[in-house]
Structures are given as C-alpha cells and as structure tokens.
Amino acid sequence: MIYTWHEKLWQELLARKNSLPHALLLHGQVGTGKRDFAETLARALLCESPGSDGLPCGHCVACAWLAAGSHPDFRILQPDSEAASETIANEVAKDDKEKKQSHLITVAQVRELIESISLSASRGGRRVVLLYPAEAMNVQAANALLKTLEEPPPNCLFLLISHQVQRLLPTVRSRCLKLAMPVPSHQHALEWLAGQGVAEPHICLAQAGYAPLRALALNDSDYREKRLAFLSRLEEAKNADPFAIAEVSEKTELAWVLNWLQTWIYDLVCAQATGKVRYHLDFSAKLMALAENVDVLQLLGFQRDLLGAQRSLHHPLNVRLLLEQLLLSYWQIMNRKQEGARVRE
Numbered sequence: 001m002i003y004t005w006h007e008k009l010w011q012e013l014l015a016r017k018n019s020l021p022h023a024l025l026l027h028g029q030v031g032t033g034k035r036d037f038a039e040t041l042a043r044a045l046l047c048e049s050p051g052s053d054g055l056p057c058g059h060c061v062a063c064a065w066l067a068a069g070s071h072p073d074f075r076i077l078q079p080d081s082e083a084a085s086e087t088i089a090n091e092v093a094k095d096d097k098e099k100k101q102s103h104l105i106t107v108a109q110v111r112e113l114i115e116s117i118s119l120s121a122s123r124g125g126r127r128v129v130l131l132y133p134a135e136a137m138n139v140q141a142a143n144a145l146l147k148t149l150e151e152p153p154p155n156c157l158f159l160l161i162s163h164q165v166q167r168l169l170p171t172v173r174s175r176c177l178k179l180a181m182p183v184p185s186h187q188h189a190l191e192w193l194a195g196q197g198v199a200e201p202h203i204c205l206a207q208a209g210y211a212p213l214r215a216l217a218l219n220d221s222d223y224r225e226k227r228l229a230f231l232s233r234l235e236e237a238k239n240a241d242p243f244a245i246a247e248v249s250e251k252t253e254l255a256w257v258l259n260w261l262q263t264w265i266y267d268l269v270c271a272q273a274t275g276k277v278r279y280h281l282d283f284s285a286k287l288m289a290l291a292e293n294v295d296v297l298q299l300l301g302f303q304r305d306l307l308g309a310q311r312s313l314h315h316p317l318n319v320r321l322l323l324e325q326l327l328l329s330y331w332q333i334m335n336r337k338q339e340g341a342r343v344r345e
Contacts, residue, residue: 001033001036001040002036002037002040002055003033003036003037003184003192003212004184004188004192005032005033005182005183005184006033006037006181008182009037009179009181009182010037010041010054011054013041014044014054017054020157021176022152022156022157022158023149023152023157023158023159023160023175023176023177024157024158024159024176024179025134025160025162025165025168025173025176025178026038026159026160026161026162026179026181027161027162027163027165027178027179027180027181028163028180028182028183029163029183029209030211030214031208031209031211031212031213031214031215032183032184032211032212032213033181033212033213034163034181035132035161036213037181038130038132038159038161039130040055040056041159042066042074042128042130042157042159043056043063043066044056045126045128045157046062046066046073046074046123046125046126046128047060047062047063048060048061048062048063062123072122072123073121073122073123073125073126073127073128074127074128074129075113075116075127075128075129075130076129076130076131076132077105077109077110077113077129077131077132078105078132078133078136079102079103079105079136080102103136103314104136104137104138104141105131105136105137105141106138106140106141107138107140107141107144110137110141110144110145113129114144114145114148117129117153117156118153121155125155126155126156127155127156127157128156128157128159129156129157129158129159131158131159131160131161132161133161133162133163133164134160134161134162134165134172135162135163135164135165135167135168137168137172139169142168142169142172143169145172146169146171146172146175149172149175149176150175158176160172160176165178183210183211184212186205186210189205189210189212189215190202190205193205193212193215193216193219196216196219197219198215198216198219199219200282201215202281203281203282204216204218204219206278206279206280206281207227207263207279207280209279223256226252226256227256227260229248230245230249230252230257230260231260231264231280231283233245233248234260234261234330235283235286235287235290237290237330237331237334237335238334238335240331242324242327242328242331243324243327243328245323245327246320246323246324246327247320249323250319250320250323254313254319254322255313257323258306258309258310258313261306261330262306262307262310263278263279263280264279264280264287265299265302265303265306265330266278266279266303267279267280267283267287268287268290268291268294268299269291269299269300269303271287271288271290271291272291272292272296273296275288290334293334294333294334295333295336298333298336299333302329302330302333305326305329306326309322309326
C-alpha cells in the first residue's frame with residue numbers, strides 16, 4: 001500500500017526503477033507507513049506484470065508467491081518477536097510465548113541470509129531483502145551484514161527500515177541511500193483518519209504522537225475504553241487509591257499502562273511550562289488544573305522511573321508490584337506540594 005503522503009517519493013523511485021542503488025535506508029517516525037511502503041516496493045520490483053502505476057498486478061506467479069509468503073527471491077529479516085505490521089507495532093497485546101522471543105536481529109540470522117542470497121535468483125531476476133527494524137541488529141549482526149553491503153551480490157536490493165536511524169552503525173548508514181520518509185501534515189492526517197472511520201481523529205492523532213497509522217490502531221474500542229478508565233482514575237489525584245488502581249489495571253496490557261503514564265506525566269510538565277498539552281487532549285482541562293500544584297522536578301524524576309520500567313517490559317516481572325510502586329510514587333508527587341502549601345499556611 002502506498003499512502004497519499006508517500007506518492008511523490010513512490011513516483012521518484014519508480015522513475016529510477018532500473019537504476020536503484022543496492023541498498024535503501026527508509027527512516028522516520030514509527031507509525032507513518034515505512035514498512036508498507038517498503039513491502040509494496042519489493043512486491044512491485046518482483047512482480048512480473050506491474051500496472052501502469054507501478055503497483056504489483058496481484059495475479060502473476062510472483063505475486064501469488066509473495067501473497068503466500070513463499071517467494072524464493074524475497075526475504076524478510078526481523079526479530080522473532082516482531083509484529084507482522086508496523087501499523088500495530090507496540091499496540092497489540094502479546095502472549096507469553098512471544099514475550100520470550102528475541103527482540104534482536106542476530107548474527108546467525110544475518111549469516112543465514114548471506115548464504116541464501118549467494119545463490120542465483122530463482123526467477124532469474126531481482127532479489128529483495130527487507131530488514132525491519134534495522135536498528136534491531138546487534139553489533140555482530142551489523143558487522144556481518146556490512147561486508148555484503150560493501151560487496152553486494154548482483155541484482156539484489158536491500159531495504160532497511162529504521163525508526164531510530166542514529167542507532168545504526170555509521171558504516172552501515174554510509175553504505176545505503178538514506179530516504180527520510182515523508183509524513184502528512186496535521187490536517188492531511190486528520191482528513192485521512194476521518195476517511196478511515198475514526199470518530200475522534202484529533203484525539204487519536206494526538207495520543208499517537210501525530211503518527212497516522214498508530215492513531216488508526218488506537219481507534220480500537222477495547223483500547224479506548226481501558227484508556228479512559230485508567231486516565232479517569234489518574235485525574236483524581238487526591239482521592240485515588242494507588243493500590244486499588246494497580247489491582248484493576250493489572251490485567252491491562254502493561255505496555256499500554258506505561259505509555260499512558262509516560263504521556264500523562266509529559267502533559268503535566270508541558271501544561272505547566274507552556275499552558276498546553278500534547279497527548280491527552282480530551283483531559284486537557286483537568287491536566288491544566290493538576291499542573292498548577294505539582295513540582296516539575298519530581299515529575300521529571302518520576303519520568304526516569306517510568307523509562308526504567310519501560311526497559312523491563314521484555315523481562316519477567318511482577319506486574320502488580322510494579323504498578324503499585326509506580327502509582328504510589330505518582331500519588332505522593334501529586335499530593336506532596338499541596339500538603340506542603342497547607343503546612344506553610
């Protein structure tokens with residue numbers, strides 16, 4: 001699929017379809033369609049009867065193999081735990097088995113890939129390799145890939161997709177043509193989301209950090225219901241029971257809860273500093289009121305605790321205990337300054 005905000009870049013690449021470099025590095029914000037673009041490009045290059053618009057026909061032998069995930073000249077290299085689609089990455093609950101899988105692209109995977117592409121193309125044409133996300137390669141894996149990028153096999157295109165291009169080895173970046181993937185304007189994104197049936201596009205878009213595909217994923221009814229319930233408890237900073245909130249939130253996807261807490265704290269800091277909120281527009285009035293009686297330095301310290309918890313997501317942990325600790329810290333921060341003011345009076 002080629003989204004409207006990518007059409008110009010699509011046409012530019014099509015114009016040089018037969019003279020593309022051996023490696024493209026597509027980088028930019030998560031949730032803007034980089035993987036969809038790369039997969040469509042791969043399918044178009046492998047299609048044996050592409051349309052006049054350059055898109056794959058969907059009917060030839062190559063397209064049938066691609067649809068079945070069995071094309072011998074198309075390889076996807078990604079962590080074992082990586083979700084199948086960028087649009088729902090970090091938004092879908094993962095089962096216990098997936099949580100135990102690797103979140104890295106390993107040197108063994110890269111070596112197996114290099115061995116496979118050393119053979120001749122099965123259809124006698126181009127071969128395409130997609131790496132997603134490229135920054136998931138550890139140092140050993142990146143170094144193993146580097147030699148192939150320096151001396152690529154003939155008629156082989158590498159498509160590297162990165163959300164955090166600065167995390168890639170400079171030597172890997174230098175062997176690729178870097179393409180900063182376009183993002184839609186705010187108004188364009190709102191119109192696109194409305195066209196997808198999103199009832200409150202401005203609220204979903206803000207929550208998603210203004211990434212339209214992530215915003216579309218957040219339109220899920222179960223997600224919306226749980227988010228509203230959790231944030232409604234957070235806004236009752238004085239009367240809320242942190243242990244009760246932890247109990248009712250324990251069965252909610254932990255990644256969601258941590259994201260809600262992180263963006264809520266960001267909005268509190270932003271509200272005090274600028275008089276505006278970024279993420280939770282539907283709680284704007286309450287956030288502005290809460291921000292008047294809170295210590296920003298304590299909020300920033302709490303944000304560091306949340307980042308630490310975020311890094312522990314893929315490790316075994318006691319979710320209930322973690323939530324109790326975090327929510328108790330939040331409650332103390334939100335009430336400490338008010339109590340101090342009463343003492344001074």
